[in-house]
Amino acid sequence: MKGTRGVRTTIALKILMAVSGLLFLAFVALHMYGNLKAFAGHDAYNEYAHHLRTFAEPMLPFGGLLFVTRVVLVLSLVVHVGCAVALWRRAQAARTVPYVVKKHTGATYASRLMRWGGVTILLFIVWHLLNFTIGKVNVSGGPTSDPYDLVVDSFQVWWLTLIYLAAMLMLGAHLHHGIWSALQTLGLTPHARSRRLAKQAAFTIALVISVGFSLVPVFVLAGVIDK
Amino acid sequence: MKLTLNIWRQASTASAGEMKTYQVEASPDMSFLEMLDVLNEELNEKGEEPVAFDSDCREGICGMCGLMINGEPHGPERTTTCQLHMRSFADGDTITIEPWRSTAFPVLKDLCVDRGAFDRIIQSGGYISVNTGAAPDAHATPVPKDNADRAFDAATCIGCGACVAACPNGSATLFLGAKVTHLGELPQGQAERWSRVVDMVGQHDHEGFGGCTNIGECVAACPKEIPLDVISQLNSDLRTAIRKGH
Amino acid sequence: MTDMPDTTTTAPESATAPAEFADDAAGYYTPGDPIRDTKAPSGPLDERWNTRQFEARIANPANRRRLSVIVVGTGLAGASAAATLGEAGYVVKSFCYQDSPRRAHSIAAQGGINAAKNYKGDGDSVYRLFYDTIKGGDYRSRESNVYRLAQVSTNIIDQCVAQGVPFAREYGGLLDNRSFGGVQVSRTFYARGQTGQQLLIGAYQALERQVAAGTVRCYTRHEMVELIVVDGRARGIIVRDMVTGEIETYFADVVVLASGGYGNVFFLSTNAMGCNVTATWRAHRKGAYMANPCFTQIHPTCIPVTGHHQSKLTLMSESLRNDGRIWVPKKKADCTKDPRDIAEEDRDYYLERIYPAFGNLVPRDIASRQAKNMCDEGRGVGPEVEGVRRGVYLDFADAIERLGREAIEEKYGNLFDMYARITGEDPYSVPMRIYPAVHYVMGGLWVDYDLQTTIPGLFVIGEANFSDHGANRLGASALMQGLADGYFVLSNTIRDYLADGPFDRIADDDPAVVEAQTAVQSRIDHFMSNTGTRSVDSYHRELGNIMWEYCGMERTEDGLRKAIDLIRTLRDDFWRNVKVLGSAESLNQSLERAGRVADFLELGELMCIDALNRRESCGGHFRAESQTEEGEALRRDEQYSYVAAWEWAGPDDPPVLHKEDLVYEFVEMKARSYK
Numbered sequence A: 001m002k003g004t005r006g007v008r009t010t011i012a013l014k015i016l017m018a019v020s021g022l023l024f025l026a027f028v029a030l031h032m033y034g035n036l037k038a039f040a041g042h043d044a045y046n047e048y049a050h051h052l053r054t055f056a057e058p059m060l061p062f063g064g065l066l067f068v069t070r071v072v073l074v075l076s077l078v079v080h081v082g083c084a085v086a087l088w089r090r091a092q093a094a095r096t097v098p099y100v101v102k103k104h105t106g107a108t109y110a111s112r113l114m115r116w117g118g119v120t121i122l123l124f125i126v127w128h129l130l131n132f133t134i135g136k137v138n139v140s141g142g143p144t145s146d147p148y149d150l151v152v153d154s155f156q157v158w159w160l161t162l163i164y165l166a167a168m169l170m171l172g173a174h175l176h177h178g179i180w181s182a183l184q185t186l187g188l189t190p191h192a193r194s195r196r197l198a199k200q201a202a203f204t205i206a207l208v209i210s211v212g213f214s215l216v217p218v219f220v221l222a223g224v225i226d227k
Numbered sequence B: 001m002k003l004t005l006n007i008w009r010q011a012s013t014a015s016a017g018e019m020k021t022y023q024v025e026a027s028p029d030m031s032f033l034e035m036l037d038v039l040n041e042e043l044n045e046k047g048e049e050p051v052a053f054d055s056d057c058r059e060g061i062c063g064m065c066g067l068m069i070n071g072e073p074h075g076p077e078r079t080t081t082c083q084l085h086m087r088s089f090a091d092g093d094t095i096t097i098e099p100w101r102s103t104a105f106p107v108l109k110d111l112c113v114d115r116g117a118f119d120r121i122i123q124s125g126g127y128i129s130v131n132t133g134a135a136p137d138a139h140a141t142p143v144p145k146d147n148a149d150r151a152f153d154a155a156t157c158i159g160c161g162a163c164v165a166a167c168p169n170g171s172a173t174l175f176l177g178a179k180v181t182h183l184g185e186l187p188q189g190q191a192e193r194w195s196r197v198v199d200m201v202g203q204h205d206h207e208g209f210g211g212c213t214n215i216g217e218c219v220a221a222c223p224k225e226i227p228l229d230v231i232s233q234l235n236s237d238l239r240t241a242i243r244k245g246h
Numbered sequence C: 001m002t003d004m005p006d007t008t009t010t011a012p013e014s015a016t017a018p019a020e021f022a023d024d025a026a027g028y029y030t031p032g033d034p035i036r037d038t039k040a041p042s043g044p045l046d047e048r049w050n051t052r053q054f055e056a057r058i059a060n061p062a063n064r065r066r067l068s069v070i071v072v073g074t075g076l077a078g079a080s081a082a083a084t085l086g087e088a089g090y091v092v093k094s095f096c097y098q099d100s101p102r103r104a105h106s107i108a109a110q111g112g113i114n115a116a117k118n119y120k121g122d123g124d125s126v127y128r129l130f131y132d133t134i135k136g137g138d139y140r141s142r143e144s145n146v147y148r149l150a151q152v153s154t155n156i157i158d159q160c161v162a163q164g165v166p167f168a169r170e171y172g173g174l175l176d177n178r179s180f181g182g183v184q185v186s187r188t189f190y191a192r193g194q195t196g197q198q199l200l201i202g203a204y205q206a207l208e209r210q211v212a213a214g215t216v217r218c219y220t221r222h223e224m225v226e227l228i229v230v231d232g233r234a235r236g237i238i239v240r241d242m243v244t245g246e247i248e249t250y251f252a253d254v255v256v257l258a259s260g261g262y263g264n265v266f267f268l269s270t271n272a273m274g275c276n277v278t279a280t281w282r283a284h285r286k287g288a289y290m291a292n293p294c295f296t297q298i299h300p301t302c303i304p305v306t307g308h309h310q311s312k313l314t315l316m317s318e319s320l321r322n323d324g325r326i327w328v329p330k331k332k333a334d335c336t337k338d339p340r341d342i343a344e345e346d347r348d349y350y351l352e353r354i355y356p357a358f359g360n361l362v363p364r365d366i367a368s369r370q371a372k373n374m375c376d377e378g379r380g381v382g383p384e385v386e387g388v389r390r391g392v393y394l395d396f397a398d399a400i401e402r403l404g405r406e407a408i409e410e411k412y413g414n415l416f417d418m419y420a421r422i423t424g425e426d427p428y429s430v431p432m433r434i435y436p437a438v439h440y441v442m443g444g445l446w447v448d449y450d451l452q453t454t455i456p457g458l459f460v461i462g463e464a465n466f467s468d469h470g471a472n473r474l475g476a477s478a479l480m481q482g483l484a485d486g487y488f489v490l491s492n493t494i495r496d497y498l499a500d501g502p503f504d505r506i507a508d509d510d511p512a513v514v515e516a517q518t519a520v521q522s523r524i525d526h527f528m529s530n531t532g533t534r535s536v537d538s539y540h541r542e543l544g545n546i547m548w549e550y551c552g553m554e555r556t557e558d559g560l561r562k563a564i565d566l567i568r569t570l571r572d573d574f575w576r577n578v579k580v581l582g583s584a585e586s587l588n589q590s591l592e593r594a595g596r597v598a599d600f601l602e603l604g605e606l607m608c609i610d611a612l613n614r615r616e617s618c619g620g621h622f623r624a625e626s627q628t629e630e631g632e633a634l635r636r637d638e639q640y641s642y643v644a645a646w647e648w649a650g651p652d653d654p655p656v657l658h659k660e661d662l663v664y665e666f667v668e669m670k671a672r673s674y675k
């Protein structure tokens, strides 16, 4: 259409999703790394949690980095989810009469899980924040002031661990398609070879992150990580 | 071979449609459309209105044909519906035949859809502006072979719409990417490159096609094997266009 | 074909040719006045086109917005014409029966397009292209037209490249050429095996650009079913909206037909399913002359028919004959055997036997005719369809042994793949089967140098006219002609006519208009209300069989007479007994076909009459009565070097024959020989 603005197109929405998604990726990668400190014991973990808040002091006030991160993350989430909803609605409007029979040749499961996977992750984040950050709910009834103890207490509850593991499965799938998709959306994979590399990288990163996150809950449940 | 066919019947765009079941006797040498011709002759014989479906060249090049066959655009082989042969099926099979499903491709009747949206996408910028008689000598601008080959691969798109039919989002991005890449790879296409991509994507969105989420079913369905390269190219061209203020 | 030798010698015409001829077609037609092309300037050949362009008046640019043009057809000819006229500022309406202009039959052309660019420096020139085309047409085309075609051929390539047509290129980035169609120079531009598609996409994009600019309006899925002639001028058309069934009338100052060829009169051909004669035939019935309708080109290397269900035939590049050897079994009993089990001495390499010098590379018409002879003798191979096996082997075993499988794959891989997909056989291990098929028609509406018919204001371009190919078309020249007409010729000649416009507005209730509308409606009503028993396709198939049998590769006086009788009977039965279901007010493919078949049934008869009249063999037309002792085509320039332009005299009267004498001022007429 003559006079279209590039920023008003579906592809622009996708670029926003890709950028916000990659920011999420950076966050979850760091977060996972931080979580793994649980293996180093109570003090190392709590120190790390504290360090997050004192990072770059005195340039930033106490909790400054965390604050900036939170703002960026919230904005990203709004953008990411907003674009996802917009695209989802477009896709639904683009085919109102479903096929009686439809095969999905050429699609990965991960790619078809993106939307419900995203919703799952969103629900998880809400729960997770209530659990660990905002609400600080300790399902086992213990104290909530000590991050390390909170984590250990929580994951000793089997069903909570299960929720987390399920969420990590979804996150893995989301990243498996999402990372490659973001690279394609940004136009960085114009050859069969670069696409293959991107897909391999996406798979590897997704695996590392979802497994990395899962280690702490699993090892807590298994009793390896203990108070 | 004896076959059971479940075919979508719809009298017109405005009316509701439904699946109907037919039996037909086919031979493995027949093309899929010839099998439907045989069914139509029989329906005619019985006084039932034949099934409407599109085809013209029946050689796999005009892009007119296109049926959803057992859930796959153009059926189980990587080719056009007209080039699909009954030897790809077995005696006793049940085959479900539906039209392309896309809001931007309204069903006209039975299995025929209106793909005018593709023409309008081309109108929005899928060309190089050169008036007849205003062209320089063909050898004035050499085109490096690599670019020429990439442009060609993209230019083989026949505009059949299978990519749209396959895409879970109902997106026409593969078609769009093919044209943008074809013209964008050539020196002749540079002048309008950035406005072209923005205008064409805008028209694509305006027609009601979905956005691409890089699922890749389009590529698996494309009879001309247009690669995902073109979508990547499209995306990066759009990004550049935005940067250039379009 | 890559290395097809030059087939022209100066062998004298057979001395035994009788001076006087019985008029075979006497009684089937009425002799009319001679006709002449009055628009071609005289003078030196290479200045004629310039002269005409200069003399043709120019429609005032300010006026052009008030001048309207209808273009029927969006193939290479129609799309390029509509785009160019739109650019020039006229108000253009463009029609096609497909769902998009881009799907016109031109899209199927594989081989390439000729142009006298001489990029290879191998001695090509406008004159050589002109000469080859005249010779290729077996001296049945006009010198002025063909020369112009060769002249503008170079502009076509420039135009297409500028539009982004991705022609094949060499590593240096410059355009590649190949030699094609039996000529000695490399002047064919190509785009892999899909030159037609790439050229058409170029023209289509130019067309859509004009649609966006508002100068052209496209009407897709609209079929022209009648021409409107008011006060002797073509002023509009009646179309059927193929989706709603509505009958619509469009007026314009001038009407251009670019509706392609009518090869589908044979039912089976390499043409697209929808190719039809309706647009041109309706114009013919309104007074436009139909020229040389019997000139049909039959292509020898097509994939054979597999059964009664066959709907169309697929062409494979003729280049296959460069390395494949053609044969049939010597013994009829061997025809059903696996060809690999037939011993060498039991094979008849008939082309190599009959034409030792040229072997498998004899020209298209000879190769086709001999294949038919073999099958008629009962030595054909492949599935039996209606009692005859129609196929001969094209065997690559020797070539694979000699050059290796890789080399063959490299050269013909895509053709082999196509063959394998369609037949389910592997041509690397089992010989291919091939059979000739109707491919192109040289005949069409008669036009003058301006491309105008005998109806003022009706222009015809592309395959729909008869103009440039004589009795036989050289490979890669139909695309050239379509684009030459559409981009460069028509826009320069039509302006002379339009300089007198805009013409008076036509009232919707003008008697000529109402009459045409009524005729269209009553024809449709007839089909819808007829309580017949036979499907449209069954008539089409039967007509096709008659045409193929008697008006195909070899035509005889008796056969043609018989065909005319058969067609008349069939036509009668068609009108009484055809069955069309559904409603006329919706998309109805049976109804569409019924209209087309009705016109084919009339055209078929005229083709037979034309073939009957022309008791000579030339180009694609072989009359058994006119052959040398060795069975070669015998042209009779004394009697038949004319264009047969037929005038419609009404449904019950024989057509009127107007002859246009072909005068050769620059080229000497020669006979072909292949032995």
Ligand SMILES: Cc1cc2nc3c(=O)[nH]c(=O)nc-3n(C[C@H](O)[C@H](O)[C@H](O)COP(=O)(O)OP(=O)(O)OC[C@H]3O[C@@H](n4cnc5c(N)ncnc54)[C@H](O)[C@@H]3O)c2cc1C
Pocket: C072, C073, C074, C075, C076, C077, C078, C095, C096, C097, C098, C101, C103, C104, C105, C106, C107, C108, C109, C110, C111, C112, C113, C195, C196, C222, C223, C224, C225, C258, C259, C260, C261, C270, C271, C272, C275, C276, C278, C279, C315, C439, C440, C461, C462, C463, C464, C475, C476, C477, C478, C479, C480, C482
């Ligand atoms: C398989 C094959 C391969 C070929 N290869 C070559 C080649 O390599 N080189 C070469 O030079 N030539 C080749 N030819 C010949 C060449 O392709 C055609 O002669 C040429 O393309 C005709 O172009 P056109 O524009 O005249 O008509 P077409 O392309 O046939 O277009 C006809 C147009 O008219 C419209 N139309 C027709 N009837 C009606 C109607 N009643 N109402 C409304 N619209 C109508 C159609 O919709 C279409 O848009 C080949 C032909 C075939 C069959």
Ligand code: HEM
Pocket: A014, A015, A017, A018, A019, A020, A021, A022, A024, A025, A028, A080, A081, A084, A087, A114, A115, A117, A118, A119, A121, A122, A174, A175, A177, A178, A179, A181, A182, A183, A185, A186, B212, B213, B214
């Ligand atoms: C930690 C959280 C998340 C991360 C790391 C993440 C990452 C990504 C990435 C990288 C992409 C690819 C973008 C592209 O294709 O260019 C993506 C796509 C997507 N995300 Fe997320 N995302 C997260 C959370 C969410 C949430 C909460 C939703 C909520 C609904 C969501 C929904 C989607 C959808 C639907 C897509 C696919 C659509 C598309 O590709 O356009 N994501 N995500």
Ligand code: HEM
Pocket: A028, A031, A035, A049, A066, A069, A070, A073, A121, A125, A128, A129, A132, A133, A147, A151, A164, A171, A213, A214, A216, A217
């Ligand atoms: C098993 C895996 C996980 C564990 C054990 C875990 C643990 C924690 C803990 C303990 C906190 C509180 C930190 C603090 O307040 O100092 C936290 C915060 C947070 N986690 Fe997780 N987390 C996990 C997975 C995830 C995932 C997959 C996501 C995102 C998709 C996520 C997103 C967040 C966010 C957004 C915060 C809030 C950070 C802030 O304070 O701004 N976590 N997590």
Ligand code: SF4
Pocket: B156, B157, B158, B159, B160, B161, B162, B163, B164, B174, B175, B178, B218, B221, B222, B223, B224, B225, B226
């Ligand atoms: S990209 Fe492929 S599937 Fe889509 S329209 Fe073109 S040829 Fe058809």
Ligand code: F3S
Pocket: B166, B167, B168, B169, B170, B171, B172, B173, B174, B211, B212, B213, B214, B215, B216, B217, B218, B219, B231
């Ligand atoms: S299937 Fe659809 S989501 Fe994109 S990659 Fe293809 S258009």
Ligand code: FES
Pocket: B054, B055, B056, B057, B058, B059, B060, B061, B062, B063, B064, B065, B066, B080, B081, B082, B083
């Ligand atoms: S009918 Fe032309 S591509 Fe199938």
